[in-house]
Each structure stands twice: as structure tokens, then as C-alpha cells.
Amino acid sequence: MSATPLSLAPTPSSPTPTRTTPVYKVTGPRVLRAEWAKFWSLRSSWITLGVAVVLLIVFGAIAAATYSPGAVATSGPPGPGSSGADSDAVGLALTGVSFAQLAIGVLGVLLSAGEYSTGMIRSTLAAVPRRLPVLWSKSLVIGPIALILTTIAAVAAFQLGTPGLDGEKIALSLGDDGVLRSLAGAGVYLGLVAVFGVALGMLLRSSAGAIAALVGTLLILPGLASLLPDTWYDTITPYFPSNAGSAVYALHESANSLSPGAGLAVFAGWVALTLAGAAYRLVRTDA
Template structure:
């Protein structure tokens, strides 16, 4: 009598179908990071606050300008050379904080909860996690930034219709400024992601982000005048301002140069985050 021996793979019960083998691909990592972003309540709240800041502050500035113009009195110096673009983008400084802070939360939050260990176990090569986080959040931030810039412009330009600030959307420089604002906000969000991965601390990442965007430009003003202009124009916030300003002021970079400087800061932050992600355990 012969004996028939049936070989089974370890862990597979008799009669059960073998489990499908899943490969880690760039597309699947992107989908994973996309799901993580939208399952966080803080994402919806913070993105909403960022969009609200762009729309609300631009509308308030336009209404203020309209009231000063209608009153016929002495114009506030801050509004003397205002345009519908500059009024619209009055809220960029507030929107950048919301989008930058959410970028830090999106990346550093996983380190706070310990979820990053599961993420890196599923994606052992590590760097695709960073690139996917940056790509997903950068896409979301640019959509929110462009929605706020163009939506705010349509509101503000309608408010100041009939005044010297009215421009219309047909001008090429107007479109460049609005698209520049969206790009600036997206890059600030990506820098926030990079700081979250680099510092692995929500508090630390937010502190460095706020210091870079708000405190350092103020400290640079204390430098000798011979140094001040050369240093200030290369700061991320000032380079970004030249990117979305309708007419860059004296001492500011051109829009193209500002974009290159800001991209350079973003690449530097991502490079630091990539180095630490590869060299240090979670």
C-alpha cells in the first residue's frame, strides 16, 4: 500500500485559498498617506481654518479699503497703493500658519502616537513614506491655497469695483500673483511635513516653523543695514512674498528668483528629513 503525503504551506489551513501577496508600490503608499490625512479630524478643521483665513481677511481688507474710499477722507498709508490682489492676499500670513502647522501634525503626529513603527514596518525602504507624505499634503495645500486665492480675489475685486484698486482677472500679473500664492502655501505645507519628520515632535516642528516664518524676519531687521537687505530677501517668507506680490518692492527678489529660493529651502528641509529617516530608528 502506498502512502500519499500532501504538502501544505505553513500557516495555510487545509481547504483554504492561499492569501494574496501584496507588493509595496509607490501608488499604494500614496493611497495609504491619503487615507491617513483625511481620517484625521484635525485635517478638516485646520484646512478649513486656512481657507477661511484667506477668504475672510481678504474680504475684511477690501471692505476697509472701500469704506475709506467712500468716506472721502485721508487714506490710510497702508492702503494708499492697495490693489484687489494685495487686499486679497492680506490673509496669506495667517493661512500659511494653518497649512504649515497641519503639515507638521501630519508627519510628527505618527511619531507621537507610535504609529510610525507600523508605517515603516510596512514600507521598510522608508523614503517612499516621506515622498508620499510630501506629495499628498503638497497637493492638498496647493488646492486649498488656490481656492482661497482665487475665491478671495473674486470677492475682494467685486467689493472694490469702481475704485482705483479694481483690477480684474484678465491681467497676466494678476494670475501670476494668485498662482504664486497657491504655490507658496503648498511649499510651506511641504516644509512643515519635512520639519515634522526631521524633528519628530509636534511642538518642536511648530516652534521652528513659526520662528522661521515670523520671528527670524523680525530679528534680521536688527542686523546692520549693509547686511540686512542681502540676508532678508533670501528668507523663506520674504522669498515667498516676492513670489505672490503683484509688484515686488525694492530690495525684494523677482518672482522667478523668489520661487527658486523657496524651492531650495523646501529641498533642504526634505533632504534633512530624509537623512534622519534613514539614519535614525523611529
């Protein structure tokens, strides 16, 4: 008896597992993390932040060390060896703010306009098609960093200058009224200057042009205003960006300046207006 061959019926083949690539949504926190990593990966970030901190500390300490009660008062901010009757320990400690603001503002410009110079902005906007999160993330990264570091530097400059003013009529301590508020106000002002630089860079899309606009707005514009008639000068100049910003960290309110709160509101308004212009151009025009 011969065995009949078994019929081998085809068995269904097992499905081959397929690898699916996870899809990651573009969210605000992810864009913020990307800008954070991008910021700290740039050598210019470390260098410029270091320069701003050194300028604040060194100029403040030198101003306090070279303070002379008999010096003739000057119309500008107190500097080394040029302090007058209305000088105070906080004003001397914050002598370097006028220099640090340039370093911080330039850093903000490079963070935004630098991508247009290298062409990297195309890759950035391809990854973030909605575009506006890029602007907000750059501002949220640099603003708090500048605020914290410059506030620490302002306090350090004040503390380093305190021994040199021991026994002087203008000597103050951190516990005196308004001192901490003024030192923190300098940090707030410089943090807003950093965001102002980002907005100018996004608006003008040129590092050189944005830096020129930054210097002109913060330093040259108040000087040109002296050509105006006195009545116009006294009315308009308190609302210039740098003058409004200086009111934020002034220990005493002068007759022709804004209060700290009003100065903060005015300068923040300038920054917000520039950010709005940058946001409009970012959305409406190609990179």
C-alpha cells in the first residue's frame, strides 16, 4: 500500500513588521528648546554676555574708586572721576550700563539678523512654518538671560564699590530704600534692550543696519534732541527709549524725567512696537 503524498496548502505569510517614523508636532516649547540650544552653541553669545557683565562690574567699581566729592557735576551719567553733588552710590555702580547696553543689544541683533546673513533662516522657517514662534522664542531666550546676568553684575558692581565710598555722604547699602529696586531695574532695562535688538534684527534683516539703528536710537537720538527748542526738548526727551530706560534704574527721580514705572512702560512700549513690526514683516514677506 503506497502512501499518498500530503498536499501542502499554502499558508498565509506573516505580515512583515513595518517601521513607522514618529511624527513630531512643532510646538512652542520645542521651538523654545531649539532656540535655547542654538543660543548657547554660538561662541558670540558667551563672548558678548561676558563683555556686558565685565563692563558693568569694572566701570562701576572704577567709578566708585575714583569718586571725588569736589568734582564738578556733569550733564551726562556719572563716570570715573566725574561725579557731582547729585551723584549717588547706585549711579556710580551703574556707570557701565551705557556701555553694557550696546553689547547686549548687539547680541540680540546677532541672534536674529545673523541667521539672515548666513542663510540659516530658511532652514529655521522651513522647520517652523508658522514663523512667529521663532521670534517669540528668540526673545524669550535672550531676555531672561540678559536680565538675570546683568542684575547679578549690577549688584556685584555696587558691592565692589561700597568699600571705596565708606565714610562718603553718598554711601549706601543694599538695605537702603530704593537700592535693590534700582539695581534690579538696570537688569530689567538691559533685558528689554536684548529683546529690542532681536526685534530690530528681525525687522531690518541686516546685522549692520540693525546695529546702526540700535546705536542711533539709544545713543545718538538723545544728543540730536539738544538741537530742538528748549520747550520741545523738555517735553519730548523723557520719552526717548534710552531716557525712559534710564528712569527705570534711577535711584531718585529728577525734574525732567519719568518715574521708574512710567519709564518702564514707555520703554516696554518701544520694544513692543518694534516687535510688532518685526512680526508683521516676518509673516508677510519671504526670508
